Amino acid sequence: MTQIATILARLGDPKHQLQHKELRQLNDIGRDACADFLTAWRTIGDDRRREIATALAALAEENAEFDFRDIFSTILTDPNPEVRAVAVSGLWEDERLSTLRLLIPMLADETDDDVRSEVALALGRFAYMATLDEVPEKEAAAIRDALYKSASNxxxxxxxRxxxxxxxxxxxxxxxxxxxxxxxxxGRQPLKESALVAMGHNLDERWLPVLDAExxxxxxxxxxxxxxxxGEFGTEAEAMIPRLLPLAEGDDTEVALAAIWALGQIGGDxxxxxxxxxxxSDDPAxxxxxxxxxxxxALGDESFGFL
Structure with a gap:
Protein backbone atom coordinates (compact mmCIF):
# COMPACT_ATOMS: atom_id res chain seq x y z
CA MET A 1 0.00 0.00 0.00
CA THR A 2 1.39 3.41 -0.98
CA GLN A 3 1.79 6.23 1.54
CA ILE A 4 -1.12 8.10 -0.05
CA ALA A 5 -3.32 5.01 0.18
CA THR A 6 -2.37 4.55 3.84
CA ILE A 7 -3.27 8.16 4.67
CA LEU A 8 -6.60 7.94 2.86
CA ALA A 9 -7.41 4.61 4.49
CA ARG A 10 -7.29 6.36 7.87
CA LEU A 11 -9.07 9.50 6.70
CA GLY A 12 -11.70 7.48 4.87
CA ASP A 13 -12.93 5.75 8.02
CA PRO A 14 -16.15 7.62 8.96
CA LYS A 15 -15.59 6.68 12.61
CA HIS A 16 -12.21 8.39 12.57
CA GLN A 17 -12.21 12.09 13.48
CA LEU A 18 -10.49 14.20 10.84
CA GLN A 19 -7.34 15.75 12.24
CA HIS A 20 -5.23 18.55 10.82
CA LYS A 21 -2.00 16.64 11.35
CA GLU A 22 -3.26 13.90 9.01
CA LEU A 23 -4.78 16.27 6.46
CA ARG A 24 -1.45 18.10 6.31
CA GLN A 25 0.18 14.95 5.01
CA LEU A 26 -1.71 15.51 1.75
CA ASN A 27 0.00 18.87 1.26
CA ASP A 28 1.54 19.30 -2.20
CA ILE A 29 1.39 15.62 -3.12
CA GLY A 30 2.46 16.36 -6.70
CA ARG A 31 0.88 15.20 -9.93
CA ASP A 32 2.76 11.91 -9.94
CA ALA A 33 0.86 10.82 -6.83
CA CYS A 34 -2.57 11.79 -8.17
CA ALA A 35 -3.26 8.39 -9.74
CA ASP A 36 -2.63 6.63 -6.42
CA PHE A 37 -4.73 9.25 -4.66
CA LEU A 38 -7.67 8.77 -7.02
CA THR A 39 -7.57 4.98 -6.71
CA ALA A 40 -7.75 5.21 -2.92
CA TRP A 41 -10.24 8.11 -3.02
CA ARG A 42 -12.76 6.04 -4.96
CA THR A 43 -12.98 3.52 -2.12
CA ILE A 44 -14.28 6.17 0.31
CA GLY A 45 -18.01 6.82 0.80
CA ASP A 46 -19.78 9.88 -0.61
CA ASP A 47 -20.34 11.74 2.65
CA ARG A 48 -16.82 11.09 3.88
CA ARG A 49 -15.27 12.29 0.61
CA ARG A 50 -17.25 15.51 0.96
CA GLU A 51 -16.09 15.91 4.57
CA ILE A 52 -12.45 15.40 3.62
CA ALA A 53 -12.64 17.78 0.65
CA THR A 54 -14.34 20.44 2.78
CA ALA A 55 -11.73 20.05 5.52
CA LEU A 56 -8.88 20.39 3.02
CA ALA A 57 -10.44 23.53 1.53
CA ALA A 58 -10.85 25.07 4.99
CA LEU A 59 -7.27 24.22 5.93
CA ALA A 60 -5.92 25.78 2.74
CA GLU A 61 -7.98 28.91 3.32
CA GLU A 62 -6.69 29.24 6.88
CA ASN A 63 -3.05 28.77 5.97
CA ALA A 64 -1.54 29.73 2.61
CA GLU A 65 1.39 27.35 3.07
CA PHE A 66 -0.84 24.37 2.33
CA ASP A 67 -1.24 23.43 -1.31
CA PHE A 68 -3.97 20.95 -2.19
CA ARG A 69 -4.43 22.14 -5.78
CA ASP A 70 -3.44 18.83 -7.35
CA ILE A 71 -5.97 17.04 -5.16
CA PHE A 72 -8.76 19.47 -6.03
CA SER A 73 -7.91 19.17 -9.73
CA THR A 74 -8.04 15.38 -9.43
CA ILE A 75 -11.47 15.29 -7.76
CA LEU A 76 -13.14 17.62 -10.27
CA THR A 77 -14.51 14.40 -11.78
CA ASP A 78 -15.88 13.05 -8.48
CA PRO A 79 -19.37 11.51 -8.93
CA ASN A 80 -20.69 13.53 -5.97
CA PRO A 81 -21.61 17.08 -7.09
CA GLU A 82 -21.00 18.43 -3.58
CA VAL A 83 -17.42 17.20 -3.77
CA ARG A 84 -16.99 18.72 -7.23
CA ALA A 85 -18.30 22.06 -5.96
CA VAL A 86 -15.80 22.05 -3.10
CA ALA A 87 -13.03 21.12 -5.53
CA VAL A 88 -13.82 24.05 -7.82
CA SER A 89 -13.98 26.51 -4.93
CA GLY A 90 -10.70 25.09 -3.63
CA LEU A 91 -9.07 26.05 -6.93
CA TRP A 92 -10.22 29.67 -6.62
CA GLU A 93 -6.68 31.08 -6.45
CA ASP A 94 -5.14 28.55 -8.83
CA GLU A 95 -3.87 30.42 -11.91
CA ARG A 96 -2.23 27.48 -13.68
CA LEU A 97 -3.12 26.92 -17.32
CA SER A 98 -3.53 23.22 -16.57
CA THR A 99 -6.39 24.08 -14.22
CA LEU A 100 -7.94 26.49 -16.70
CA ARG A 101 -7.94 23.75 -19.34
CA LEU A 102 -9.91 21.53 -16.98
CA LEU A 103 -12.46 24.20 -16.10
CA ILE A 104 -13.31 25.36 -19.62
CA PRO A 105 -14.90 22.09 -20.84
CA MET A 106 -16.36 21.48 -17.39
CA LEU A 107 -18.60 24.55 -17.75
CA ALA A 108 -20.34 22.93 -20.72
CA ASP A 109 -20.25 19.32 -19.52
CA GLU A 110 -21.27 19.78 -15.88
CA THR A 111 -24.81 18.57 -15.12
CA ASP A 112 -25.24 20.08 -11.64
CA ASP A 113 -26.33 23.72 -11.53
CA ASP A 114 -24.50 24.55 -8.31
CA VAL A 115 -21.24 23.14 -9.63
CA ARG A 116 -21.69 24.87 -12.98
CA SER A 117 -22.17 28.16 -11.13
CA GLU A 118 -18.93 27.60 -9.21
CA VAL A 119 -17.09 26.87 -12.46
CA ALA A 120 -18.45 30.05 -14.05
CA LEU A 121 -17.20 32.08 -11.08
CA ALA A 122 -13.80 30.37 -11.18
CA LEU A 123 -13.47 31.19 -14.87
CA GLY A 124 -14.10 34.82 -13.98
CA ARG A 125 -10.67 34.95 -12.37
CA PHE A 126 -9.08 33.78 -15.60
CA ALA A 127 -11.27 36.17 -17.60
CA TYR A 128 -9.87 39.03 -15.53
CA MET A 129 -6.35 37.73 -16.13
CA ALA A 130 -7.13 37.70 -19.86
CA THR A 131 -7.83 41.45 -19.73
CA LEU A 132 -4.29 41.86 -18.37
CA ASP A 133 -2.85 39.69 -21.17
CA GLU A 134 -1.86 37.09 -18.59
CA VAL A 135 -3.62 34.27 -20.46
CA PRO A 136 -2.60 33.06 -23.95
CA GLU A 137 -4.92 34.26 -26.73
CA LYS A 138 -6.13 30.75 -27.53
CA GLU A 139 -7.22 30.10 -23.94
CA ALA A 140 -8.68 33.60 -23.58
CA ALA A 141 -10.86 32.99 -26.63
CA ALA A 142 -11.92 29.62 -25.22
CA ILE A 143 -12.91 31.22 -21.89
CA ARG A 144 -14.97 33.84 -23.68
CA ASP A 145 -16.68 31.28 -25.88
CA ALA A 146 -17.51 28.95 -22.97
CA LEU A 147 -18.90 31.76 -20.83
CA TYR A 148 -20.90 33.24 -23.69
CA LYS A 149 -22.53 29.90 -24.49
CA SER A 150 -23.39 29.34 -20.84
CA ALA A 151 -24.68 32.89 -20.30
CA SER A 152 -26.90 32.74 -23.38
CA ASN A 153 -28.24 29.22 -22.75
CA ARG A 161 -26.50 31.91 -16.21
CA GLY A 187 -37.44 41.36 -15.00
CA ARG A 188 -35.72 38.85 -12.69
CA GLN A 189 -33.83 40.44 -9.84
CA PRO A 190 -30.99 37.86 -9.57
CA LEU A 191 -30.15 38.38 -13.24
CA LYS A 192 -30.43 42.14 -12.82
CA GLU A 193 -28.00 42.05 -9.89
CA SER A 194 -25.52 40.05 -11.94
CA ALA A 195 -25.92 42.44 -14.86
CA LEU A 196 -24.75 45.23 -12.54
CA VAL A 197 -21.78 43.11 -11.48
CA ALA A 198 -20.96 42.49 -15.14
CA MET A 199 -21.16 46.23 -15.86
CA GLY A 200 -18.49 46.81 -13.24
CA HIS A 201 -16.32 44.17 -14.88
CA ASN A 202 -17.01 45.48 -18.37
CA LEU A 203 -16.02 49.10 -17.69
CA ASP A 204 -17.90 50.43 -20.71
CA GLU A 205 -18.93 54.03 -20.00
CA ARG A 206 -22.36 53.36 -21.48
CA TRP A 207 -23.22 51.63 -18.19
CA LEU A 208 -22.59 54.66 -15.98
CA PRO A 209 -26.10 56.16 -16.42
CA VAL A 210 -27.59 52.75 -15.58
CA LEU A 211 -25.50 52.50 -12.43
CA ASP A 212 -26.39 56.07 -11.52
CA ALA A 213 -30.07 55.15 -11.65
CA GLU A 214 -29.61 51.95 -9.63
CA GLY A 231 -16.27 51.76 -7.73
CA GLU A 232 -14.81 49.48 -10.39
CA PHE A 233 -14.83 52.43 -12.80
CA GLY A 234 -12.47 54.37 -10.53
CA THR A 235 -11.96 58.02 -11.43
CA GLU A 236 -14.20 57.63 -14.49
CA ALA A 237 -17.14 57.57 -12.06
CA GLU A 238 -16.17 60.78 -10.25
CA ALA A 239 -19.41 62.48 -11.31
CA MET A 240 -21.34 59.82 -9.35
CA ILE A 241 -19.79 60.64 -5.99
CA PRO A 242 -22.86 62.71 -4.95
CA ARG A 243 -24.95 59.54 -5.37
CA LEU A 244 -22.55 57.48 -3.26
CA LEU A 245 -22.18 59.89 -0.36
CA PRO A 246 -25.66 59.38 1.17
CA LEU A 247 -25.32 55.61 0.73
CA ALA A 248 -22.00 55.65 2.58
CA GLU A 249 -23.68 57.36 5.51
CA GLY A 250 -26.94 55.42 5.27
CA ASP A 251 -28.51 52.95 7.69
CA ASP A 252 -27.99 49.85 5.52
CA THR A 253 -24.56 48.62 6.61
CA GLU A 254 -23.92 46.35 3.62
CA VAL A 255 -24.79 49.09 1.14
CA ALA A 256 -22.77 51.60 3.16
CA LEU A 257 -19.70 49.34 3.07
CA ALA A 258 -20.03 48.97 -0.70
CA ALA A 259 -20.36 52.74 -1.14
CA ILE A 260 -17.35 53.38 1.12
CA TRP A 261 -15.27 50.94 -0.90
CA ALA A 262 -16.38 52.69 -4.10
CA LEU A 263 -15.41 56.10 -2.73
CA GLY A 264 -11.96 54.72 -1.98
CA GLN A 265 -11.61 53.54 -5.57
CA ILE A 266 -12.79 56.84 -7.06
CA GLY A 267 -11.07 59.26 -4.69
CA GLY A 268 -11.36 63.04 -4.68
CA ASP A 269 -11.74 65.69 -1.99
CA SER A 281 -17.85 55.93 13.33
CA ASP A 282 -19.03 53.96 16.34
CA ASP A 283 -19.51 50.98 14.03
CA PRO A 284 -16.18 49.07 13.84
CA ALA A 285 -16.98 47.72 10.36
CA ALA A 298 -3.57 57.95 -0.34
CA LEU A 299 -1.86 55.19 -2.29
CA GLY A 300 -3.41 56.47 -5.52
CA ASP A 301 -2.36 60.04 -4.75
CA GLU A 302 1.17 58.85 -4.01
CA SER A 303 1.35 56.92 -7.28
CA PHE A 304 0.03 59.94 -9.19
CA GLY A 305 2.78 62.07 -7.65
CA PHE A 306 5.42 59.89 -9.30
CA LEU A 307 3.98 60.42 -12.80
Missing part, protein backbone atom coordinates in the same frame (compact mmCIF):
# COMPACT_ATOMS: atom_id res chain seq x y z
CA UNK A 154 -31.85 29.75 -21.68
CA UNK A 155 -32.14 26.08 -20.69
CA UNK A 156 -29.81 26.64 -17.74
CA UNK A 157 -30.89 27.85 -14.33
CA UNK A 158 -30.80 31.57 -13.55
CA UNK A 159 -28.03 30.88 -11.04
CA UNK A 160 -25.73 29.27 -13.60
CA UNK A 162 -26.03 34.86 -13.88
CA UNK A 163 -22.59 33.71 -12.74
CA UNK A 164 -21.60 33.19 -16.36
CA UNK A 165 -22.79 36.71 -17.20
CA UNK A 166 -20.76 38.17 -14.34
CA UNK A 167 -17.57 36.51 -15.55
CA UNK A 168 -18.30 37.19 -19.21
CA UNK A 169 -18.50 40.89 -18.36
CA UNK A 170 -14.70 41.13 -18.37
CA UNK A 171 -14.73 40.74 -22.14
CA UNK A 172 -15.56 43.49 -24.63
CA UNK A 173 -17.86 43.18 -27.63
CA UNK A 174 -21.37 44.01 -28.75
CA UNK A 175 -22.49 40.44 -28.10
CA UNK A 176 -21.37 40.74 -24.49
CA UNK A 177 -22.98 44.13 -23.90
CA UNK A 178 -26.17 42.80 -25.48
CA UNK A 179 -26.29 39.87 -23.04
CA UNK A 180 -25.64 42.16 -20.09
CA UNK A 181 -28.45 44.41 -21.27
CA UNK A 182 -30.82 41.46 -21.65
CA UNK A 183 -30.04 40.29 -18.12
CA UNK A 184 -30.62 43.79 -16.79
CA UNK A 185 -34.03 44.08 -18.43
CA UNK A 186 -35.05 40.45 -17.79
CA UNK A 215 -27.77 53.79 -6.87
CA UNK A 216 -31.18 55.30 -6.18
CA UNK A 217 -33.05 51.97 -6.33
CA UNK A 218 -35.48 51.08 -3.58
CA UNK A 219 -33.96 47.57 -3.54
CA UNK A 220 -30.91 47.32 -1.22
CA UNK A 221 -29.30 44.49 -3.21
CA UNK A 222 -29.40 46.58 -6.38
CA UNK A 223 -27.96 49.62 -4.60
CA UNK A 224 -25.20 47.40 -3.23
CA UNK A 225 -24.22 45.94 -6.61
CA UNK A 226 -24.50 49.35 -8.28
CA UNK A 227 -22.16 50.85 -5.69
CA UNK A 228 -19.60 48.08 -6.15
CA UNK A 229 -19.79 48.37 -9.92
CA UNK A 230 -19.44 52.15 -9.77
CA UNK A 270 -15.47 65.12 -1.41
CA UNK A 271 -14.89 61.40 -0.92
CA UNK A 272 -12.04 62.03 1.51
CA UNK A 273 -14.11 64.40 3.62
CA UNK A 274 -16.88 61.85 4.10
CA UNK A 275 -14.45 58.99 4.66
CA UNK A 276 -12.58 60.92 7.34
CA UNK A 277 -15.86 61.52 9.13
CA UNK A 278 -16.80 57.84 8.83
CA UNK A 279 -13.40 56.76 10.15
CA UNK A 280 -14.67 58.01 13.53
CA UNK A 286 -17.71 51.19 8.99
CA UNK A 287 -14.63 52.62 10.70
CA UNK A 288 -12.36 49.93 9.29
CA UNK A 289 -13.82 50.25 5.78
CA UNK A 290 -13.38 54.03 5.85
CA UNK A 291 -9.76 53.71 6.99
CA UNK A 292 -9.04 51.22 4.22
CA UNK A 293 -10.70 53.48 1.64
CA UNK A 294 -8.64 56.47 2.80
CA UNK A 295 -5.49 54.36 2.54
CA UNK A 296 -6.49 53.40 -0.99
CA UNK A 297 -6.91 57.05 -1.95
Missing amino acids: LDLSDEA RRSIESLGYFAGNDVTSLIGQAYTS LQSSVPALRYEAARAT AAKRVLKRLSN IQEAADEALAEI
